Amino acid sequence: xxxxxxxxRPPVVVLGAGLAGLxxxxxxxxxxxxxxxxxxxxxxxxxxxxxxxxxxxxxxxGAHFITNRLAAAIGVGSRCRDVKHxxxxxxxxxxxxxxxxGLMRNPRFLASALASRSMRxxxxxxxxxxxxxxxxxxxxxxxxxxxxxxxxxxxxxSELATSVVPxxxxxxxxxxxxxxxxxxxxxxxxxxxxxxxxxxxxxxWHVYPEGSLxxxxxxxxxxxxxxxxxxxxxxxxxxxxxxxxxxQVKGEVIEASAVIxxxxxxxxxxxxxxxxxxxxxARFRYRPLLLVNLRFHGRGLLxxxxxxxxxxxxxxxxxxxxxxxxxxxxxxxxTTLTVDIGSETDEPLWRMPExxxxxxxxxxxxxxIPGAKRRFISARVLRxxxxxxxxxxxxxxxxxxxxRGLPVRGLYSIGRNGAFAHILMExxxxxxxxxxxxxxxxLSGATSTRAQAPAPAVVM
Amino acid sequence: MPILKREELIEDAAWxxxxxxxxxxxxxxxxxxxxCGEDEGEPVAVGEDFDDRxxxxxxxxxxxxxxxxxxxxxxxxxxxxGAANEGAHTNxxxxxxxxxxxxxxxxxxxxxxxxxxxxxxxxxxxxxxFATLLSERKVAVDxxxxxxxxxxxxxxxxxxxxxxxxxxxxxxxxxxxxxxxxATLGRGGCTRLVLVIDNFDARSCRVFRGxxxxxxxxxxxxxxxxxxxxxxxxxxxxxxxxxLRTVSAPDRWTRSTHRFLRDWGxxxxxxxxxxxxxxxxxxxxxxxxxxATLSGAGSVLVxxxxxxxxxxxxxxx
Numbered sequence: 001x002x003x004x005x006x007x008x009r010p011p012v013v014v015l016g017a018g019l020a021g022l023x024x025x026x027x028x029x030x031x032x033x034x035x036x037x038x039x040x041x042x043x044x045x046x047x048x049x050x051x052x053x054x055x056x057x058x059x060x061x062g063a064h065f066i067t068n069r070l071a072a073a074i075g076v077g078s079r080c081r082d083v084k085h086x087x088x089x090x091x092x093x094x095x096x097x098x099x100x101x102g103l104m105r106n107p108r109f110l111a112s113a114l115a116s117r118s119m120r121x122x123x124x125x126x127x128x129x130x131x132x133x134x135x136x137x138x139x140x141x142x143x144x145x146x147x148x149x150x151x152x153x154x155x156x157x158s159e160l161a162t163s164v165v166p167x168x169x170x171x172x173x174x175x176x177x178x179x180x181x182x183x184x185x186x187x188x189x190x191x192x193x194x195x196x197x198x199x200x201x202x203x204x205w206h207v208y209p210e211g212s213l214x215x216x217x218x219x220x221x222x223x224x225x226x227x228x229x230x231x232x233x234x235x236x237x238x239x240x241x242x243x244x245x246x247x248q249v250k251g252e253v254i255e256a257s258a259v260i261x262x263x264x265x266x267x268x269x270x271x272x273x274x275x276x277x278x279x280x281x282a283r284f285r286y287r288p289l290l291l292v293n294l295r296f297h298g299r300g301l302l303x304x305x306x307x308x309x310x311x312x313x314x315x316x317x318x319x320x321x322x323x324x325x326x327x328x329x330x331x332x333x334x335t336t337l338t339v340d341i342g343s344e345t346d347e348p349l350w351r352m353p354e355x356x357x358x359x360x361x362x363x364x365x366x367x368x369i370p371g372a373k374r375r376f377i378s379a380r381v382l383r384x385x386x387x388x389x390x391x392x393x394x395x396x397x398x399x400x401x402x403x404r405g406l407p408v409r410g411l412y413s414i415g416r417n418g419a420f421a422h423i424l425m426e427x428x429x430x431x432x433x434x435x436x437x438x439x440x441x442x443l444s445g446a447t448s449t450r451a452q453a454p455a456p457a458v459v460m
Numbered sequence: 461m462p463i464l465k466r467e468e469l470i471e472d473a474a475w476x477x478x479x480x481x482x483x484x485x486x487x488x489x490x491x492x493x494x495x496c497g498e499d500e501g502e503p504v505a506v507g508e509d510f511d512d513r514x515x516x517x518x519x520x521x522x523x524x525x526x527x528x529x530x531x532x533x534x535x536x537x538x539x540x541x542g543a544a545n546e547g548a549h550t551n552x553x554x555x556x557x558x559x560x561x562x563x564x565x566x567x568x569x570x571x572x573x574x575x576x577x578x579x580x581x582x583x584x585x586x587x588x589x590f591a592t593l594l595s596e597r598k599v600a601v602d603x604x605x606x607x608x609x610x611x612x613x614x615x616x617x618x619x620x621x622x623x624x625x626x627x628x629x630x631x632x633x634x635x636x637x638x639x640x641x642x643a644t645l646g647r648g649g650c651t652r653l654v655l656v657i658d659n660f661d662a663r664s665c666r667v668f669r670g671x672x673x674x675x676x677x678x679x680x681x682x683x684x685x686x687x688x689x690x691x692x693x694x695x696x697x698x699x700x701x702x703x704l705r706t707v708s709a710p711d712r713w714t715r716s717t718h719r720f721l722r723d724w725g726x727x728x729x730x731x732x733x734x735x736x737x738x739x740x741x742x743x744x745x746x747x748x749x750x751x752a753t754l755s756g757a758g759s760v761l762v763x764x765x766x767x768x769x770x771x772x773x774x775x776x777x
Contacts, residue, residue, distance in 0.1 A: 068519050069506045073534055077508075077519030186724045203506055203671040437500060 010255040011036045012439070013247050015234045016262030018046035019425055020415025020432050022220035024260050025227060027436040033443065037224065038249055040233035045217035056331040057295060061382055064213055065194050069204045070426040076219045080207035085325045086189035089303035090144055090310065094368055096303030100176065103140065112137025127393060128164045129157035147310040151317035151342045153390045154287050164391040166422065167196060189325060196423060197430040208326050237261065237411065239274035244411040258439055262415040264386050265402065277407040280398055284420055289387035290341040290349065292361050295377040299335040300324055301369045314364055315349065316341045334377070345385060354381040389420045412439065493525035493532055494638050494683050495692050501525045501532060507671045509678045510719045520678040529686030531660050533679065579604060579650070582629030590627060626650040632657050632693065633681040642697035646767045653699050655763040659706055660684040662759040663752035668716040672723060675712065690763050699765035706758030713745035
C-alpha cells in the first residue's frame with residue numbers, strides 16, 4: 001500500500017504478539033498493509049502457553065476458552081481435541097448446585113427469583129448490586145451473585161457498573177437449556193455463554209489445542225515472517241496533531257501509519273506522548289489474581305469442572321478441575337485444582353509465601369473434599385497483576401467512550417486488556433478482524449482523501 | 461512442598477511442550493465472496509470431512525455473504541488445498557438417480573432447438589449418467605470432470621470441438637473463480653448453459669446448515685449459492701437466466717440426518733436407517749422435500765441460461 005505521494009506508506013505498528021496482536025498483524029498483511037509487531041517478551045503468545053512438568057502435569061496460565069469455530073477460523077482445527085464436558089456448579093453450605101438451573105432447587109432462591117421477575121421495574125439499575133437484586137431477587141443476589149462479583153472484582157457491588165454483568169447472562173432460559181441438551185446429546189462441551197460476537201449454537205463447542213495453547217498464536221505467526229520483533233518493548237507512542245504517527249522502541253523512533261496497542265489501557269495511557277487525550281485511562285483498574293495450582297491424587301473431586309464458592313469465609317471464589325474435561329492435563333489417577341484468589345497486591349494474601357498459600361487452600365478444601373490433605377501432592381502458584389478489568393462506575397462513561405474508539409486518530413486499543421473488556425478468545429479474534437477491516441478502510445480513505453486535497457487527514 | 465514462581469515456569473524452556481511446526485495459510489486461495497470480493501461474511505457453519513474424518517480430522521468454517529447470498533469456505537490449511545479437485549464424494553450421481561431431475565434436465569435441453577453437441581461437466585458418475593441419458597436421445601455428448609481454465613488456456617474444448625450447450629453439474633461450487641470459469645464456457649462458444657447446484661436456501665440446508673448439511677462436502681467445495689446468488693453468478697459470467705427452479709432431492713435430508721446422527725454418537729442401528737434407501741427414512745425425506753420444493757425451497761437448483769453473445773443483433777433502422 002502506498003501513500004498518495006507515491007512514497008511507501010509507513011507500516012502499521014502493533015504492540016504485543018498475543019492473540020489480538022497477531023490476528024491484527026495477519027489480517028493487515030493479508031490486505032497488503034505493511035505491518036511490524038513489537039513484543040516485549042522473549043516469546044510470542046504472552047501467557048497463552050502451556051507447560052508440562054517433570055511429573056506429567058500440564059499447566060496453562062489461567063483458563064482459556066477456545067471453540068472449534070475459532071480453531072477453524074485460524075486454521076488449526078486439525079490440531080485440536082474436542083473437550084467432552086464442561087459444567088459449572090455453585091457450592092453453598094457444603095452442597096453443590098449445578099449452574100444455573102440447579103440453584104432453583106433451593107426454595108428461597110426460587111421464590112426470590114420469581115418475586116423479582118414479577119415486580120414492576122421503575123428505573124434501570126444503576127449498579128451491579130441493583131442489577132442482581134432486580135433480576136435475581138434478594139436471596140440469590142445476596143448469597144451468590146454479589147459475593148462472587150465482589151471477590152472477582154475486588155470492589156463493592158454498589159460501586160460496580162451494570163456492565164460487569166456479561167450480556168450473555170441474560171440470553172434466556174430456553175437458549176441455555178437447548179445448548180445444555182445439545183452438549184449432553186453430542187458428548188461435547190457446547191459453548192454456553194462464552195461468545196458475545198458470534199451466535200452460539202449446538203455446533204460450537206470447546207476444543208483444546210494438542211501440544212500447547214500457543215499453537216494458535218504460532219499458527220498466526222507463521223504468516224508473519226520478518227514482522228515480529230521480540231524483546232522489544234515499545235517505550236512511547238508518538239502523537240502529533242491528534243494522530244498517532246510512530247513509536248519509540250529501544251530509543252529508536254519508528255514511523256507508523258497507525259498504532260495498534262494490546263497493552264492494558266492504564267499502561268497505554270502512560271505510553272502516549274504528544275497528547276493527554278487518553279491520560280484519563282490511567283485510572284482504570286485491573287484485578288490482580290492469585291492462581292494456585294494444587295495437585296491431588298484422585299479425580300473428580302468437585303461437583304463439576306468449575307465450582308463457584310460464594311461463601312465469604314473462603315479465601316477463593318472459584319476452583320477449576322480442568323482434568324475432568326481435559327484428562328490429558330494430568331497423569332492418570334491424579335488431578336489439578338486451580339484455585340482463584342482475588343487479591344490486591346498490597347494485601348497479605350498477595351505477599352503470603354507460596355507454601356503457606358497452598359496450605360491455606362488445602363485447609364479450606366478439606367471441608368468439602370474428603371481427605372484433601374491426604375490426597376494433596378504439591379502446588380505451584382501464579383500471580384498475575386492483570387487478570388481482568390474492574391468495571392467501576394467511577395469511570396464507566398470513559399469506558400463507554402473507549403468502546404467507541406480512542407480519541408486519537410490512528411491509535412487503536414484492542415484485545416482483552418486493550419479493550420478493557422472481559423471477553424474470551426473467540427470474541428477477541430472476531431472483534432480484532434472487524435477493527436482491522438475498519439482500519440484498512442480508513443487507511444484507504446486517507447490515501448484517496450489526501451489525493452484529492454492535501455489536508456486535513458482522515459477522520460476516524 | 462515444591463513451589464515454582466511464574467517466572468520460573470515461563471523461563472524453564474525444558475517444560476515447553478513439543479509443538480509441530482505451524483502450517484502457513486495458503487496464500488493463493490481466496491477467502492471471500494466470489495461475486496463481490498468481500499471477505500466479511502458471518503460464520504454460519506463449522507464442519508468436517510464426514511466422509512473421511514479419520515484421515516483429515518480438520519474442521520472447516522463456512523462464511524456467509526449476506527449481501528450476495530453466497531457462502532464460502534474459510535481459509536483451509538495448506539494440506540487441504542487441492543482437495544476441491546478430489547471428485548470422489550460429490551452428490552451429483554445421486555442427484556441424477558432421481559428420474560424427475562433427469563427428465564427436467566432433458567426437457568430443459570430439448571424443449572428448445574435440438575442441440576448438436578453437449579458438454580457435461582461434473583464428477584465422473586454424474587457426467588456419464590447424464591451423457592448416457594442424452595445419447596439415448598441422439599445428442600452428441602462429451603464429458604469433462606472439471607473446468608480448469610488455467611490448464612485449457614481459457615477455452616473449454618477438450619476434444620477440439622465447440623459445444624452448443626454446457627451442463628454444469630455441481631461444479632460451480634468447486635471452482636476458485638466460478639464467474640471466470642463459466643465465462644470461459646461462453647467464450648468457448650456455448651450458447652446455452654444449464655447449471656445444477658445445491659441450494660443454500662433449501663429447507664434441508666436451513667435445518668442442517670450449522671454443520672451436517674450434505675451439500676457442504678468439506679473440503680471439496682469452496683462456494684455455495686442461494687437462488688439470488690445463482691442469478692448474479694450467471695449474469696456476471698455473461699449469460700442471461702431463462703429459468704431458475706428448485707428440484708427435489710430427498711437424499712439431502714437422509715444423508716444430512718445420517719451425518720448428524722453419526723456425529724452425535726447415535727447408535728448405528730439408528731444412524732444406518734438414514735444411510736441407504738431405508739423405506740421409512742426415504743418416505744419421510746420425500747415428504748419433507750416435496751413440501752419444500754412446493755414452496756420453492758427444494759434442495760437443488762437448476763438454472764437454464766442463454767449466452768448474451770447469442771442474442772440477436774438489433775436491426776438498425
